[in-house]
Every structure is written in structure tokens, then in C-alpha cells.
């Protein structure tokens with residue numbers, strides 16, 4: 001396939017949002033326990049945090065991490081997770097049918113986030129609880145002192161408030177699987193009144209109302225409209241969640257085009273939000289928080305682990321520990337492209353999840369930790385985008401036919417422009433993915449409005465170390481089987497060739 005990518009130096013759409021490269025830690029499976037927290041691990045620090053995992057997290061560099069759930073949060077009592085550990089109760093977690101020991105809670109997570117050099121995004125429970133609990137946990141986290149919950153925090157050894165800015169008003173409340181699932185009207189009322197009360201406690205916070213759990217939800221669109229009509233002036237963002245997989249109903253060609261769904265999802269939510277804004281005669285724009293997205297083999301999960309049901313009520317069992325391939329990483333690259341292309345509207349993005357549970361990272365209890373294939377595009381795009389401006393990319397690509405999305409570009413692209421300290425052009429970074437199953441792609445880049453000649457700085461391609469196996473993955477015994485290697489064929493001034501299959505970055 002061939003593609004022509006056109007860029008113009010003056011056509012930027014937005015600064016790259018700092019929070020676009022977030023992730024997610026849920027009390028689910030082994031994300032927390034034996035993921036980020038394992039007091040008995042040889043690398044554990046004084047807080048019981050795995051420093052081998054922390055080091056990898058700092059390399060990948062999620063800029064914000066959502067916590068504590070997910071479906072988990074809709075039955076969670078945050079008070080169980082603070083105070084002296086020996087007094088914390090073991091509780092049933094209905095969402096994942098496990099036992100929560102509460103050895104890890106808000107204070108531990110805030111300490112971890114500090115060491116991981118990331119921002120905390122905290123979700124309140126609007127499933128089994130509501131307005132009062134949301135205000136209490138906010139008071140615990142952000143109020144300086146002299147009140148019940150701020151003094152409780154201080155009695156637990158944390159004098160300064162955490163100053164958590166980003167708050168989610170519940171999780172996936174549109175989903176019938178959610179504990180305390182609500183109709184759009186019920187949720188809209190609760191989210192609106194909770195938002196207003198939370199802003200009375202701390203007017204500096206930014207609030208995210210629940211949007212849809214996927215674009216295929218029967219309530220999609222109507223849900224967003226109803227929720228925003230009630231909350232428009234009280235929230236900053238509405239959420240979106242999406243998981244993609246190759247399955248019987250989604251053949252590989254369609255799976256590779258998953259970003260088309262993400263593009264449509266974002267455009268539809270933006271249009272719905274703007275329609276509500278227009279009716280309310282508001283000048284405000286609602287942002288989108290894409291705070292769960294990834295590749296996830298849900299068919300396997302639904303037909304095995306979940307359908308069979310676990311009855312053992314284990315603590316931190318293995319749950320959805322998907323092993324990611326080169327191909328999954330290519331799809332993740334295109335999802336990152338979609339988020340970047342929408343950097344004027346998507347203000348927060350959280351890949352789900354950080355460790356073990358559909359994780360960027362894997363770790364073994366008492367053993368090693370390593371990066372999955374999907375961490376490679378995540379890290380590269382984050383490193384090479386932050387501090388830049390999103391370029392309006394025009395792609396004229398050969399196309400191919402998919403069942404779900406009609407004909408689709410074979411080459412998917414996004415681009416970022418960086419200026420130097422004097423405002424001059426420092427570099428252009430192109431993120432390209434080739435969706436062809438058979439052939440290499442050739443991309444030529446046409447640059448308009450650039451004052452100086454550009455030469456290719458470096459170009460990398462994601463691939464299996466030996467050969468072209470699209471199902472290659474990183475494992476405990478071969479943690480770097482898939483990596484990034486120099487793309488020799490990239491060259492010429494202002495011309496980049498994608499000579500190999502896979503997601504690629506070039507600058």
C-alpha cells in the first residue's frame with residue numbers, strides 16, 4: 001500500500017493534552033496485589049511497593065492513573081482502606097467475586113503515585129453509595145485540617161492534603177453489570193447533585209461524568225444527552241470506555257481497524273455534547289475523558305473465566321491476564337493515533353490497566369516484571385508527543401474492505417510538532433501504522449509551511465526480534481522478544497518510507 005501524508009506547520013489543532021497518556025489501577029485480579037504492591041517481594045520498598053514495577057512504570061510514564069476502579073469501585077467503602085492495616089476489614093468484592101483485604105487503599109496509592117511521578121484520578125462510588133461518601137473522601141483527600149475527615153487523614157500520618165484534582169463520578173453506570181446500575185435519568189440526577197456538593201467542598205476539582213461503556217451500548221447517545229442536560233455546567237468532562245479484540249465476529253481485518261470505532265465514538269460524543277451545549281446556550285465545551293481503553297480478549301473471558309464463575313472467593317487471583325502480541329501493539333498504536341488526532345477534545349486518556357490485568361506490564365509474585373508489547377507504542381508516543389502540538393494530518397491512503405467499518409485506510413497516521421525554546425521548529429514526529437496483512441507500506445510525507453528543510457532524525461519500527469511473527473509476544477522467559485528497532489529504509493529529506501509491517505514512529 002501507498003499513502004501520502006500531508007502536514008502544514010501552521011495547521012495545529014491543540015497542544016498535546018498532558019493527561020492523554022494515562023493508565024488505570026483497579027483493585028482487580030493482580031493489578032494492585034503482586035502488581036504494584038507486594039511487601040514480601042525482594043524489590044519491595046519500605047511501603048511494600050514493588051520498585052522493579054515502579055521503575056518500569058516511570059519508563060513508560062503514564063501521566064495520570066485512575067483508581068480504585070472500575071467495576072470494583074461501585075461496591076467499595078473507601079474508609080475500609082485507610083488507617084492501621086491490622087484493623088482494616090476483609091470484604092467481599094462482588095464485582096470480581098474475590099476477597100479484598102484492604103491492605104492497600106487511598107494513602108498507599110497516593111504514596112505509590114508520588115513515587116511513580118504520576119497524577120491521581122480518583123473515582124467515587126455512585127453504585128452502593130452517593131453524595132455524602134463522595135464529599136467525605138474528597139474532604140479526606142483535599143481538605144487541609146480541622147475537620148473530621150481531614151483530621152482522620154492527619155492521624156494516619158499524612159499532614160498535607162493530597163490535592164487530587166481529577167474525580168470520576170462513578171464508573172460505567174450505564175452498564176447492567178454495574179453494582180447499583182442506573183437509568184440515564186437516575187444517574188444524571190445523582191451525578192449532578194454529587195458534582196455540586198463536591199464543588200462546595202473543593203471548587204478547584206475537575207469532574208468527569210460517566211458516559212457510555214462502549215459505543216455499542218443500546219443507550220449510547222441518549223445516555224450522554226440525558227446526563228449532560230443535568231450536569232453541563234457542573235462537570236468538565238464526560239467519559240468513554242472501549243475495548244477491542246479479534247474474535248469470531250471481528251475478523252483480523254476489522255480488529256486492525258478498531259481505531260475507526262474510536263474515532264466515531266469520540267466524534268459522536270463531542271457532537272452530542274455540543275448539541276446539549278447549543279440548547280443550553282452555553283459557551284462551555286465539555287471535554288472527553290477516554291478513561292478506559294485497550295485491546296482485551298473479552299470473548300475468552302466471557303466464555304471461560306467469567307462464565308464458569310469463580311466460587312473460591314480468592315484474594316487477588318489471576319484475572320484477564322491477556323498476553324499481548326505484535327498485532328495487538330499495532331492496534332494500540334492506532335488507538336493512540338485516534339486519541340492524538342482528537343487532542344482538541346479528549347483531555348484525559350487512561351489505558352486500562354497498568355499491571356497484569358490487561359496490563360501494559362506483567363509481574364510475577366516473587367519474580368520478575370516486564371513490559372508487554374502494547375507498552376512499547378504507549379511509551380514511544382507519550383515520550384515523543386508531550387510538550388508538542390497536534391498537527392492536522394491529512395492522509396490519502398490505499399484502502400481495504402472491512403465488514404464493520406466499510407473501506408478503511410491501510411495506513412493510519414497522527415503527527416506532532418515540537419517547537420524549540422525560541423519558538424522555532426524543532427521537530428515533527430509521525431506515528432504510522434500499516435494495517436496490511438501482506439505487504440509493506442510506503443508513505444511519502446508532504447510538508448507545507450515549514451521554514452527549513454527537514455531531514456529524518458530517527459525512525460523506529462515495532463517488530464519481533466526474529467522474523468515477522470505477528471503473534472509474537474513478550475513473556476517471562478523472553479521479556480524483550482518484541483521490541484523497537486531502527487527502520488533503515490526511512491530517509492530522504494522529508495520522506496519517510498514504512499518499509500515494514502507494524503506501528504512505527506519516525507522523526
Ligand code: AHR
Nearest residue numbers: 026070071072171172352
Ligand atoms: O478494566 C476492566 C473493567 O472493564 C473495569 O472494571 C470496568 O469499568 C470495565 O467494564
